[in-house]
Amino acid sequence: MIALKGRSVYGGIARGVISFYQRDRISISRRKINDPEKEWDRYLEAKDAAVAELEALREQTAEKIGSADADIFYIQQLILNDSQFVRGVKEYIFDEKCNADYAVARTSQRLAEIMRQGDSDYIRERFTDVYDGSERIIRQLQNQSSSEFKLDEISIICAEDLLPSETATLDKSKVAAFCTRGGSTNSHTAILARTMNIPALIGLGDVKLEEYDGRYAIVDGYDGVIYIEPDNETTIRIKRREEEEGRKHELLQKLKGRRNVTRDGREIEVYANIGGLGDLESAIENDAGGIGLLRSEFLYLQRDSFPDEEELFYNYRRVVEDMKGKRVVIRTLDIGADKTADYFDLDKEENPALGMRAVRLCLRRQDIFRTQLRALLRASAYGKLSILIPMIIDVDEVYRVKDIIHKVKDELISKHIAFGEDVELGVMIETPAAVMISDLLAKEVDFFSIGTNDLEQYTLAIDRQNPNYENVVPPNHLAVLRMIKLVVENAHSHGIKVCLCGELGADLSLTEILMEMQLDALSVAPPQVLPVRRMIRSLNLSDRRQVHSNIQRVLHY
Ligand code: PEP
Ligand code: MG
Numbered sequence: 001m002i003a004l005k006g007r008s009v010y011g012g013i014a015r016g017v018i019s020f021y022q023r024d025r026i027s028i029s030r031r032k033i034n035d036p037e038k039e040w041d042r043y044l045e046a047k048d049a050a051v052a053e054l055e056a057l058r059e060q061t062a063e064k065i066g067s068a069d070a071d072i073f074y075i076q077q078l079i080l081n082d083s084q085f086v087r088g089v090k091e092y093i094f095d096e097k098c099n100a101d102y103a104v105a106r107t108s109q110r111l112a113e114i115m116r117q118g119d120s121d122y123i124r125e126r127f128t129d130v131y132d133g134s135e136r137i138i139r140q141l142q143n144q145s146s147s148e149f150k151l152d153e154i155s156i157i158c159a160e161d162l163l164p165s166e167t168a169t170l171d172k173s174k175v176a177a178f179c180t181r182g183g184s185t186n187s188h189t190a191i192l193a194r195t196m197n198i199p200a201l202i203g204l205g206d207v208k209l210e211e212y213d214g215r216y217a218i219v220d221g222y223d224g225v226i227y228i229e230p231d232n233e234t235t236i237r238i239k240r241r242e243e244e245e246g247r248k249h250e251l252l253q254k255l256k257g258r259r260n261v262t263r264d265g266r267e268i269e270v271y272a273n274i275g276g277l278g279d280l281e282s283a284i285e286n287d288a289g290g291i292g293l294l295r296s297e298f299l300y301l302q303r304d305s306f307p308d309e310e311e312l313f314y315n316y317r318r319v320v321e322d323m324k325g326k327r328v329v330i331r332t333l334d335i336g337a338d339k340t341a342d343y344f345d346l347d348k349e350e351n352p353a354l355g356m357r358a359v360r361l362c363l364r365r366q367d368i369f370r371t372q373l374r375a376l377l378r379a380s381a382y383g384k385l386s387i388l389i390p391m392i393i394d395v396d397e398v399y400r401v402k403d404i405i406h407k408v409k410d411e412l413i414s415k416h417i418a419f420g421e422d423v424e425l426g427v428m429i430e431t432p433a434a435v436m437i438s439d440l441l442a443k444e445v446d447f448f449s450i451g452t453n454d455l456e457q458y459t460l461a462i463d464r465q466n467p468n469y470e471n472v473v474p475p476n477h478l479a480v481l482r483m484i485k486l487v488v489e490n491a492h493s494h495g496i497k498v499c500l501c502g503e504l505g506a507d508l509s510l511t512e513i514l515m516e517m518q519l520d521a522l523s524v525a526p527p528q529v530l531p532v533r534r535m536i537r538s539l540n541l542s543d544r545r546q547v548h549s550n551i552q553r554v555l556h557y
Contacts, residue, residue, distance in 0.1 A: 001231045002212070006179060006201030008224035009190035013242040014177035014199050018228070019155035020213040021162065028138060031099040039093050043100035046140035047086075051077050053136060064172070066281045067322065075126070076133035078311070085111060101141040108134035119340055120301045132163040151175070156217050156226070158209040162189050177219040179204055179226050197285075201226060252530040256287040260533050262515065263540040269521035270533050271327070273501055277315055280322055282526035290327035292523020293388070293449065293501040294319060296372070297334045305343050306368065312375035320383025329426065329449065329499075329523075331388040332372055334358040353457070353464075358391035363400055373408045380420030388426045388449055393433040398444045401425075430454035430502075435483045442494035449523070450487055452502025456480050476510060485517050492518065499523055511535040 033039045054073045062070035079085060085107060092103030112127035151174040161182045178189045178200040193200030199221025217228045218238055222245065227234050261267045271292025272283035276299055283291060299307055299315055320328045335344055336357020349355040362369035376387055389401055405425065412419055427434065427441055430451030434441060438448065457464040459479055462472065484500065491498045499521035504510060506524040511532060514522065524532055 002228040004204055004207055004226050006204040006224050008221045009200045009202055010193045012199040012221040014219045016154040016156045016176035018158050018212045018215050018217050020210040021159040028101050028105045030102045033097050033099055036094045039100050046137045049140045050136040051080055071277050076129050079130055080133045101138045104134050104137050122301055128163055156219055255530050255533045260536045264542040266541055270529055271523035272526045272529055273523050277318055286526045286529040288529045292329055292499050294330045296330055297339050301341050309371050309375050313378050316375055316379035317382050320379055320385050327384050329386045329388050331390055333362055334390040336361055359389050359397055370408055377419040380423045381418040386424040390428045392427040393431050395440050429487050431458050435487055438487045438490040442491050442496050447496050448491050448498045450500045452504040488518050508535045512539050
């Protein structure tokens with residue numbers, strides 16, 4: 001038996017025969033051309049054909065697997081039509097008199113290099129989309145068809161990493177798991193595994209996976225190990241683990257469609273936090289009551305220039321439509337601090353978490369804010385959308401935001417563009433300042449969302465990014481719990497609702513106290529939705545013996 005350790009990006013157990021995927025290389029050589037105009041036309045024709053192929057793949061994938069994976073092909077279409085990309089190819093063809101396939105290959109290499117050095121993991125991982133998309137144009141230019149990876153039996157796909165177009169052509173019914181040498185949590189393979197609900201290991205490192213092609217293996221997605229030709233003892237141990245996990249999973253599934261109500265009848269909403277379309281399937285699959293927080297900045301982090309209104313609108317509309325009338329809370333840009341993108345051109349600051357971020361930036365750079373608000377309002381015509389403003393510290397900021405929203409609405413009305421009539425406006429309560437003026441803020445907005453990740457950071461003066469401080473202060477500090485209590489009281493006395501969307505909401509040891517504090521909703525990562533719901537349903541708030549001692553401290557001191 002050989003055991004290889006990787007990093008699991010999705011749990012589960014899978015068995016199958018290892019099938020190593022080797023990408024066939026296309027060869028490109030540089031040639032001098034005499035007629036750049038003709039070469040340029042050849043390129044445009046190939047590009048259009050490649051974009052059309054991608055559109056067909058997008059539709060096919062949306063139907064077969066789901067819209068989250070299909071979006072990868074939409075991103076590739078955007079890359080191929082990107083003006084910087086097209087300009088790069090043009091320069092090679094006209095200035096250097098190069099053949100079109102060479103021009104495409106060189107341009108994609110340059111763009112991929114820039115992306116590889118991007119600030120966020122997401123951007124770094126998108127370089128494969130650049131290669132994947134441009135390879136499609138090159139194949140068109142060379143009249144080659146894309147390679148297809150055929151599977152005869154249930155297989156564990158091993159590879160360096162897989163391109164989205166390669167995963168799209170796979171026969172999903174025969175794929176048991178993915179194992180890759182490279183990859184990362186946000187890589188396509190990881191995203192696809194989560195959507196397909198199968199285990200995936202990444203970062204297996206420098207092992208010669210191809211040597212194990214055709215051998216039987218078991219992937220343990222809980223511990224992140226692939227066992228090649230496992231021995232008896234391992235097989236039995238894994239079987240037991242699988243049965244145990246299966247029982248847990250089944251129990252959780254039974255909660256779908258059920259109310260989130262305690263044994264003594266207290267009800268609470270449980271929503272999902274998502275970063276974008278990629279997480280939507282998981283929110284739906286886990287039966288989230290809605291989207292409690294869409295961190296809209298992720299869409300801005302995935303790229304190297306501002307998304308335009310149409311792209312934002314497409315994304316927001318998809319979320320509200322796919323949630324089919326359930327509530328969707330989209331937070332406006334929270335760029336700054338730990339989430340930055342070069343093209344925002346932010347000044348370097350000594351303490352960025354205390355600097356130009358979130359609503360401060362939006363009020364300073366109103367062009368960016370207005371574009372986002374226009375897209376949000378337009379999308380509100382297609383479902384139940386609420387707008388949430390991050391990092392509020394002052395009522396005046398709310399007045400200014402409302403004023404801008406008002407003007408954007410007027411603009412839309414004058415152009416006869418539809419938007420929802422009942423779009424609610426909420427603020428994040430994630431600074432001690434917002435807590436202390438929550439009575440005043442409650443008069444101005446429709447709801448609160450408590451962001452305990454930042455609230456803990458700013459209250460306890462502990463950098464949330466620095467792992468060295470994780471154990472310095474006991475988690476769930478009394479100061480933060482009391483703040484939550486105060487915010488709920490202020491909100492309720494003004495007739496508005498409060499959701500808690502920080503990580504603290506998924507801490508099952510706190511579910512009881514949070515409910516006792518009368519929160520109206522919790523919003524947690526999609527895989528946490530069902531475990532939180534199970535905890536809620538097990539509680540009996542009227543049974544004093546069950547009441548956590550913290551409740552006494554927080555509520556009755
Ligand atoms: C928070 O601060 O708790 C929150 C939900 O927002 P983020 O983690 O995106 O800052
Ligand atoms: Mg925050």
